[in-house]
Structure formats: structure tokens, C-alpha cells
Amino acid sequence: MVKATILGAAGGIGQPLSLLLRLNKKIDELSLYDIVNTVGVSADLSHIPTPQLIKGYVPKDKSDNETIKIALQGSDIVIIPAGIPRKPGMTRDDLFKINAGIVKSLIHQVGINCPNAFICIISNPVNSTVPIAVEELKKLGVYNPKKVFGITTLDNLRLEQFLSDSLNNKVSTTDLYNDVLTIGGHSGDSIVPVINSWNKNFNDNESYDKLINRVQFGGDEVVKAKDGKGSATLSMATAAYRFVDNLLDAIKFNKIIKEVAFVKIDELETFKLPFFITKHTQYFSLPITIDQEGIKLVEFPGYLTEKEVLMTKHAVEKVKVDVSKGFNFVHGSKL
Ligand SMILES: NC(=O)C1=CN([C@@H]2O[C@H](COP(=O)(O)OP(=O)(O)OC[C@H]3O[C@@H](n4cnc5c(N)ncnc54)[C@H](O)[C@@H]3O)[C@@H](O)[C@H]2O)C=CC1
């Protein structure tokens, strides 16, 4: 029996993600928690015929911890898209003031009620909300470095699609899924697209630089187009679904799977991570191998060009600053 819980399930990401997970046969029980509207969302989804149990939970008031307790108890996986999204002119870091507190309090409940769950954090700024989650779990004495993930899959989706666009769709995005990835963090130029041998398809620097920029600022493209009505939701729900569906193979069937996520690397088994990463940051988005117990290995992508190495070094500096912001939020002291 696999139970999955979404915290923030009634939102722009939460609703389409709930729909996708309602249709996933690997999930036996889907638990939808939000401070608004999940009873309606779950009633709606419950009319889709599947053997899956589904229930929506809304707390009675701010002091009601009983409802989230019931929503979380027995969860094998918890996905967190709770928090405010950007409006035009804002950076992801501008979300910190509100989302840091939301993530900290939700993770506190996760740590108390389902400490063994795999935790997937979507709420921005990911580079800081993941360290907040880790430090909160550590405070509770239940932190498992193998089971906390910041979801950066949308950057990978964008790279696959935008690279295919720049190659005039001559290559299928399925081929690119197996061949390209992003590493680093999840904000602006902390995102590092790694495109392997596809490099040789770019005859000029200008079109390559355009690709890099579009991946790094893909989120801004959507924020601008939505014009005050939020940020990426449908593509993000798809990205989270891809990650979670893959993770479910590890959880339910004990398969060994490959993913990319923003994780705390210094307490994990690693392979060929360069010193310029490990010396300066404890967190980075990198390729990982996962089984039923969680992360088995964190690796560095096989080959990077000189430019990709430079971008990675820059990303390390960016991530480091964002990580200490998250750490300080929980401890009130410098990392
Ligand atoms: N990791 C990534 O690649 C991406 C991350 N995001 C981030 O995901 C977050 C959510 O985005 P949207 O779904 O578009 O926002 P939204 O505002 O549509 O939905 C957020 C939901 O969280 C709920 N919520 C707020 N406080 C809560 C609490 N204490 N407990 C439970 N639920 C709570 C709200 O009621 C709302 O339903 C934002 O921070 C956004 O920046 C968005 C896109 C990509």
C-alpha cells in the first residue's frame, strides 16, 4: 500500500498534480491537504473511477494540527507545492519571506507524523526551502539525507524542449530526455544546462547562449506571460509527476532508478564530484540513483565543456548564498 500526500493540493500546481496522481495506479491512497478547497478537489477527483482511496483535508483553524496529522500519517511520499508564486518583477528569492515559514511549519508536521516519508519540495525558492526542510528535520532528530529532494525537473523538461526547438525539432525530446540535464540550483544562472555532444550542433555562440538563457529564465517567461496570474503550474505539475512516477517505481517495486534533484550531498555516497563543488556547497542539483531506501549515489555528469564548468562554478557561489539563507532562517545564526 503506497500513500502519497500533497501539501498545497488546491493550488495552481497542486490541482493538476492531484489529477495526474489520481490516475497513477502505483498509488493506493492519495491524501490532499491545503488550507483551502481540498474537500472540493477531492470530491471532484473521487468521481474518476479507480481503486485508489482519495481524501481532502482542510484545517479548521490555524491551531488545528489534528487535520494535517491525519492527512500525513502513513504517507510514503509527501509532495510540497504549498506557498505563494511569483508575480512579474519578483525574483524567486522575493518569495522567501512567506514561503520559508510555510515550508518550515509543514515540514515540522511531516517530521512528527511521517518521518520515514520521501519528501519532494517544489515551493520556491528551492535553493533555500530544501535547507530549511533539512534543518527542521534535524532539529526533530528525524532527518534522513537519502529522502529529501528539491524538485528541479522542470529545468530538465525545459532544456529538452528548448534544445529540440533550437535544433528545429530534428531530434525527439525522448532522445534528449536520456541525454541532457540541468545541474546546480533552481533559480536564474544557478541553473546549468549540460547538453553533452549536442554542443556540436551550435555553429555560433549566439544561438547557444540564447538556449542557456531561455532555460535559466524559463520561469520568468511564464510569469511574464501569465501577467500577474502566477507562474508555471501545468508544466510544473508534469515535471513533478515525472519525478514522482519514477520515484514510485523505487518505493513500490524496489527498482533502482535514476533522477536529477537538488539534494544535500555531503552526507551521501558520491562519485566523482569535483572539489570545486564539495569544498564550497553542501547542496547541489545532480544526477542521483535511488532505491527503496532512498538515495544510493550522487554523481557528476560524465563530461562538461569548459563553458559548462565555468557556469557550474558560478552556480556553486549562487547556491551557497541561498543555502545559508535557509539555514539561518531555522537557526538564526550563520552557516
Ligand atoms: N520547483 C519548481 O520548479 C517550481 C516551483 N514553483 C513554486 O511552487 C509554489 C506553488 O505554486 P502555485 O501552485 O502556482 O501557487 P498557488 O498559489 O496556486 O498554490 C499554492 C497553494 O498552497 C496553499 N498553501 C499556502 N499555505 C499553505 C499551508 N500552510 N499549508 C497548506 N497549503 C498552503 C495555498 O492555499 C494554495 O492553494 C510557489 O512557491 C512556486 O514558486 C512553481 C513552479 C516551478
Ligand SMILES: O=C([O-])CC(=O)C(=O)O
Ligand atoms: O519561475 C517561477 O517563479 C516558478 C518556477 O520556479 C519555474 O517556473 O521554474
